[in-house]
Amino acid sequence: MPTLHVVVGSTRPGRLALPIAQWAAQAAEQHGGFDVQLVDLAEFGLPLLDEPAHPRTGQYAHEHTRAWSATVDEADAFVFVTPEYNFGPPAALLNAISYLHREWLCKPAAFVSYGGVAAGLRSVQVLKQVLTTLKVMPIPEGVAIPFVFQLVQDGSFQPTPPLEAAATDMLDELLRWTEPLQLLRKGLVPAQ
Template identity: 60%
Template sequence: MPTLTVIIASTRPGRAGTPVARWVVDRAEAHGGFDVRVADLAEINLPLLDEPNHPRLRRYEHEHTRAWSALVDASDAFVIVTPEYNHGYPAPLKNALDYLHAEWAHKAVGLVSYGAVAGGVRSVQALKPVLQYLKMIPAGEGVIIPFVARHIVDGALQPTPALEQSATAMLDELRRLEATLRPLR
């Protein structure tokens, strides 16, 4: 079974990303098409890029980079759970992406964004060119959660039927994309 890694992009205390990611993980496990893992960038805690060699060379000097490389390399597809900060995505996500190169290539990625009125869509639009440069294939289906705070009750995301449908569509597409891209890896 392919491995799907859910990346929690926000590292802020009190972040909405944790309950959103828990919901995504639950949906992905119920979907049944993946072995699901979580990569919480707050726990991984990568320093600002500190490798002297270009990531394309894969000559990593630091254990944190080797561990991050192994996690990403072992993943077949991803879901990135990201907020929108000032019309963009969080710096820890950019840093985590920049640490590696070949490990990302030819892997499908679903995007779950959250925020206020726009639901994080500007974050997704800023992120897509970076993902495409890394040879990742963003799913056309995604999940957008506007006014995310209204959906979090007692620390858990309370999804609407539309959010549930969006998640199912994204996971279905990720499964198809992953299978299509597998021979390229």
């Protein structure tokens, strides 16, 4: 069974990313197509990119980078849970992506975004540009949560039926991309 990492994309105290990511991970477990792991960037404590060598070399001087590398490397697919900060993704998420290179290659990604009226979609657009540079395949299906504060009660995210349906569609499509990209990474499908 492929491994899916649901990445908590914000490290800010009081973040909504954590309860939303917990819901997304639960939805993925109920989906049944993945071995699901919740990956919280706050637990890695990555400083602003501090590796002396370019990520493409894979020569990591710091233990925090080696731990992050091992975590990303074991995933076959990703769901990034992201708010929108100033029309873009959180700096902590961009920083975490920039730490690595090879570990991201030829893996699919989906997005659960949240915010006000724009539902975090501008953050997703920026992330898609960054991730495609690393040969990550962003899928079109996702979950966009507008007016998110209306759906959080006592620190718990309360999804609506349309959001739950969107999560199922997203996970179905993510799974559809996961196996062919696994074969590509293993060299069983020739790259063109």
